[in-house]
Amino acid sequence: MENVVLTIHLLLALALIGVVLMQRSEGGGLGMGGGGGGGAVSGRAAATALGKVTWVLAIGFITTSITLTILAAQNAAGSSVLDRLGDQPAAVEEVEEAPATDTLLPPSGADADAPLVPRAD
Numbered sequence: 001m002e003n004v005v006l007t008i009h010l011l012l013a014l015a016l017i018g019v020v021l022m023q024r025s026e027g028g029g030l031g032m033g034g035g036g037g038g039g040a041v042s043g044r045a046a047a048t049a050l051g052k053v054t055w056v057l058a059i060g061f062i063t064t065s066i067t068l069t070i071l072a073a074q075n076a077a078g079s080s081v082l083d084r085l086g087d088q089p090a091a092v093e094e095v096e097e098a099p100a101t102d103t104l105l106p107p108s109g110a111d112a113d114a115p116l117v118p119r120a121d
Contacts, residue, residue, distance in 0.1 A: 002071045009064035016057040023050050 002068070002075075005064055005067050005071065009061065009068060012057055012061045012064060016054065016061055019050060019054050019057060023054070
């Protein structure tokens with residue numbers, strides 16, 4: 001059920017994006033306002049039709065959003081991340097450190113001028 005609603009939600013989102021991009025910019029929000037010149041999509045009736053389609057898609061998008069929220073809340077009822085933390089052991093095991101070797105350290109003191117040669121231990 002959740003997958004079906006999610007699929008419808010995604011299709012509505014894509015359709016909503018497409019319809020909004022097809023609409024003529026009346027306010028020139030980005031400075032690209034739709035010029036004159038007439039056309040099939042530039043009339044006031046077309047803008048009204050696209051506006052109605054936008055409203056329908058937006059209402060469907062909000063409805064599927066609320067439905068997905070309700071479904072997710074029902075699936076997660078009674079389980080919490082904090083409840084799962086209580087199942088973990090309280091003490092963390094300490095990791096033993098490996099003994100430090102100086103094979104990768106630069107020479108110090110009298111050996112400072114000697115060439116760097118790895119030791120064969």
